[in-house]
Amino acid sequence: MSIxxxxxxxxxxxxxxxxxxxxxxxxxxxSYPQFFVxxxxxxxxxxxxxxxxxxxxxxxxxxxxxxxxxxxxxxTAQLAAGDCLNGPGPVYVELAELLVETVPQADWVMFSKNxxxxxxxxxxxxxxxxxxxxxxxxxxxxxxxxxxCTPGPAGTTPNERADLAEFVYNDLASVExxxxxxEGDVAAIIVTPFKHDSFEDQExxxxxxxxxxxxxxxxxxxxxxxxxxxxxxxxxxxxxxxPLGVRPDLYAFSKALGNGHPIAAVTGADSLRGPAQSxxxxxxxxxxxxxxxxxxxxxxxxxxxxxxxxxxxAGTRLRAGLAAQAASHGFTVxxxxxxxxxxxxxxxxxxxxxxxxxxxxxxxxxxxxHPWHNWFLSAAHTDDDIDRALQGTDAxxxxxxxxxxxx
Amino acid sequence: MSIxxxxxxxxxxxxxxxxxxxxxxxxxxxSYPQFFVxxxxxxxxxxxxxxxxxxxxxxxxxxxxxxxxxxxxxxTAQLAAGDCLNGPGPVYVELAELLVETVPQADWVMFSKNxxxxxxxxxxxxxxxxxxxxxxxxxxxxxxxxxxCTPGPAGTTPNERADLAEFVYNDLASVExxxxxxEGDVAAIIVTPFKHDSFEDQExxxxxxxxxxxxxxxxxxxxxxxxxxxxxxxxxxxxxxxPLGVRPDLYAFSKALGNGHPIAAVTGADSLRGPAQSxxxxxxxxxxxxxxxxxxxxxxxxxxxxxxxxxxxAGTRLRAGLAAQAASHGFTVxxxxxxxxxxxxxxxxxxxxxxxxxxxxxxxxxxxxHPWHNWFLSAAHTDDDIDRALQGTDAxxxxxxxxxxxx
Numbered sequence: 001m002s003i004x005x006x007x008x009x010x011x012x013x014x015x016x017x018x019x020x021x022x023x024x025x026x027x028x029x030x031s032y033p034q035f036f037v038x039x040x041x042x043x044x045x046x047x048x049x050x051x052x053x054x055x056x057x058x059x060x061x062x063x064x065x066x067x068x069x070x071x072x073x074x075x076t077a078q079l080a081a082g083d084c085l086n087g088p089g090p091v092y093v094e095l096a097e098l099l100v101e102t103v104p105q106a107d108w109v110m111f112s113k114n115x116x117x118x119x120x121x122x123x124x125x126x127x128x129x130x131x132x133x134x135x136x137x138x139x140x141x142x143x144x145x146x147x148x149c150t151p152g153p154a155g156t157t158p159n160e161r162a163d164l165a166e167f168v169y170n171d172l173a174s175v176e177x178x179x180x181x182x183e184g185d186v187a188a189i190i191v192t193p194f195k196h197d198s199f200e201d202q203e204x205x206x207x208x209x210x211x212x213x214x215x216x217x218x219x220x221x222x223x224x225x226x227x228x229x230x231x232x233x234x235x236x237x238x239x240x241x242x243p244l245g246v247r248p249d250l251y252a253f254s255k256a257l258g259n260g261h262p263i264a265a266v267t268g269a270d271s272l273r274g275p276a277q278s279x280x281x282x283x284x285x286x287x288x289x290x291x292x293x294x295x296x297x298x299x300x301x302x303x304x305x306x307x308x309x310x311x312x313x314a315g316t317r318l319r320a321g322l323a324a325q326a327a328s329h330g331f332t333v334x335x336x337x338x339x340x341x342x343x344x345x346x347x348x349x350x351x352x353x354x355x356x357x358x359x360x361x362x363x364x365x366x367x368x369x370h371p372w373h374n375w376f377l378s379a380a381h382t383d384d385d386i387d388r389a390l391q392g393t394d395a396x397x398x399x400x401x402x403x404x405x406x407x
Numbered sequence: 408m409s410i411x412x413x414x415x416x417x418x419x420x421x422x423x424x425x426x427x428x429x430x431x432x433x434x435x436x437x438s439y440p441q442f443f444v445x446x447x448x449x450x451x452x453x454x455x456x457x458x459x460x461x462x463x464x465x466x467x468x469x470x471x472x473x474x475x476x477x478x479x480x481x482x483t484a485q486l487a488a489g490d491c492l493n494g495p496g497p498v499y500v501e502l503a504e505l506l507v508e509t510v511p512q513a514d515w516v517m518f519s520k521n522x523x524x525x526x527x528x529x530x531x532x533x534x535x536x537x538x539x540x541x542x543x544x545x546x547x548x549x550x551x552x553x554x555x556c557t558p559g560p561a562g563t564t565p566n567e568r569a570d571l572a573e574f575v576y577n578d579l580a581s582v583e584x585x586x587x588x589x590e591g592d593v594a595a596i597i598v599t600p601f602k603h604d605s606f607e608d609q610e611x612x613x614x615x616x617x618x619x620x621x622x623x624x625x626x627x628x629x630x631x632x633x634x635x636x637x638x639x640x641x642x643x644x645x646x647x648x649x650p651l652g653v654r655p656d657l658y659a660f661s662k663a664l665g666n667g668h669p670i671a672a673v674t675g676a677d678s679l680r681g682p683a684q685s686x687x688x689x690x691x692x693x694x695x696x697x698x699x700x701x702x703x704x705x706x707x708x709x710x711x712x713x714x715x716x717x718x719x720x721a722g723t724r725l726r727a728g729l730a731a732q733a734a735s736h737g738f739t740v741x742x743x744x745x746x747x748x749x750x751x752x753x754x755x756x757x758x759x760x761x762x763x764x765x766x767x768x769x770x771x772x773x774x775x776x777h778p779w780h781n782w783f784l785s786a787a788h789t790d791d792d793i794d795r796a797l798q799g800t801d802a803x804x805x806x807x808x809x810x811x812x813x814x
Contacts, residue, residue: 014503021689036492084667085443096421114690124562133564152687155531157540162566260491262692280559282428283521285669
């Protein structure tokens with residue numbers, strides 16, 4: 001029995017189903033390992049000692065690569081001094097100043113732990129500011145796993161979702177209709193920086209949509225919230241809609257902010273400072289200094305090495321390589337989303353039969369990517385790493401061809 | 408200007424109000440420092456270099472003392488191997504097994520980050536199991552800071568609290584009445600292991616109350632949830648109601664579980680395994696291995712050194728010393744709660760005038776405790792530490808006497 005299988009067997013006795021949530025290997029495919037024991041740069045090692053070129057980056061958090069020396073030495077030094085104390089450390093101020101300096105939209109910052117903390121807190125700020133209740137969100141968008149937003153309905157009540165109304169991503173008319181339906185009671189419009197729903201091709205926002213939701217929020221006096229938990233720190237260090245020239249009232253960040261160390265943040269505009277101050281929002285570990293030291297080192301390093309450019313370079317190389325391979329093996333594929341947060345799907349593969357087979361074949365070839373969730377690149381992915389990944393994906397396309405033929 | 412004052416001035420520009428939540432020094436009293444730079448054992452050092460005997464333990468998380476070698480070496484080793492990976496590490500299984508072995512009520516475990524994650528997740532399990540919506544909770548009880556439970560109403564909507572009904576702690580008839588009012592729709596009764604509401608004397612549960620809510624939950628087919636976030640790992644390693652012989656269906660743990668490292672857990676009975684498995688509940692950092700290594704080392708150490716007995720010894724010594732001092736200075740005080748999670752209030756001090764003055768005087772004397780929130784002891788508080796604290800509290804009583812006279 002493999003070590004992974006043995007661990008799964010033990011886990012099944014002491015955790016419901018053995019595992020849960022987005023890292024549950026049972027959701028990914030039959031050959032996915034569940035347990036991991038190490039990471040270095042853009043490589044990860046599973047419990048049975050197999051090493052992968054990692055194209056998932058732990059579903060986003062790892063943006064500089066595993067065990068990045070600047071981040072880890074900042075964490076080690078902070079842990080040695082003190083982490084969870086009766087108040088925050090100076091690094092709380094330094095990190096808040098760094099974020100306000102780095103994100104043009106940000107006049108202030110509030111920290112928390114989970115991405116869900118940040119999206120939930122952002123909506124609380126919007127509701128406190130407006131005295132209204134309703135939130136408009138895109139159908140199918142993932143904003144976290146609290147009862148109000150978890151994609152699974154189990155354990156939630158109708159009341160917990162009664163203050164939401166849905167629109168269709170990139171369809172401004174549908175946002176206008178949702179706002180009209182809420183009859184003057186819209187506290188916030190929450191939107192991801194691009195459409196990154198699972199099981200679907202990704203979709204960049206049209207400039208009309210981005211500018212349109214901004215104008216609509218202004219017109220109806222609602223807050224515009226960008227849920228940048230998944231996109232943040234990979235698209236633009238100033239916030240993922242900064243390249244579009246559209247600034248939200250609130251950004252929700254987490255995942256990559258601390259290169260894997262647990263931290264989340266809401267940044268806000270000055271107009272929302274008072275309402276933000278009126279909240280009672282807190283957590284036992286929200287002011288721990290070590291993850292703040294990690295976040296400070298992460299953002300400074302991304303800035304100093306131009307991490308976004310490195311990820312774009314890696315993503316562009318990967319996309320071009322995959323496109324050429326797919327064509328040469330006779331498959332029509334779609335590659336969507338920003339190149340640094342990519343996804344690949346097969347034409348006419350609604351059942352994901354090809355996608356699952358190909359992703360499983362990539363695993364066998366030492367490349368860890370995902371059949372129905374977007375991937376993530378890091379600043380640690382060099383040309384050589386991408387070329388190594390492309391060797392694996394090429395062999396996987398060949399296996400796919402042998403199994404299914406071309407399109 | 409002190410370093411603390413300078414940091415506050417900078418913080419006020421980049422965080423709403425400079426600080427928020429339970430560690431906001433503005434809530435504690437005028438002389439409380441906001442910023443801390445280090446901790447060792449049961450001592451903490453603020454940004455201006457003042458050292459305190461710490462009777463708050465970072466509001467609970469620090470149960471073995473700061474920088475406990477077994478915990479920190481486990482964390483360091485895990486960080487060096489890998490922390491935030493594409494799946495959990497073996498320590499996830501080991502920790503779950505340890506909790507199931509340590510907590511007699513526990514047949515399974517689910518991990519998360521915040522205490523609020525655990526209480527929220529426990530209610531989701533209860534709702535998934537029963538198909539019902541309503542939750543009964545004690546009036547004034549703190550169960551976290553999500554919109555459904557945060558003590559401040561700012562930013563919350565009526566719908567988010569519509570599924571709650573309240574009872575009075577230790578008043579079984581009021582729980583029965585709340586259940587009757589919910590007309591067969593009660594998913595859960597959530598209760599803290601003892602009454603530890605802010606601004607009030609603490610109250611231990613009567614055996615009749617504990618047995619009564621258990622029997623009521625059984626009778627109406629609801630889940631009994633103990634929110635052991637604050638009490639857990641200080642009263643009984645088997646869960647805080649284990650000494651009462653009353654086992655809930657679900658325990659919510661956090662705070663002390665990882666000695667300051669961010670982790671939370673729900674433990675549950677076998678009957679709820681299926682419903683728990685039906686949830687979609689997750690977070691970006693919930694499966695990080697380092698905080699799990701911290702929790703494993705914390706629970707093992709508490710067990711091996713009989714940490715509960717050490718805390719009881721320290722708490723008993725503190726309570727006796729404070730009682731003698733109060734009497735000798737002519738004050739009538741009430742000391743409530745378990746000795747290891749103590750609080751002291753002054754007779755006839757509804758405005759907290761004496762309590763605030765005395766706590767401020769304790770600070771001046773190098774003792775960090777709190778005027779309106781319960782305190783926390785740790786296994787690192789030796790007799791000498793308690794005696795050092797008592798020197799400070801004695802001087803503070805003398806100052807109080809000089810200012811107010813006796814009762």
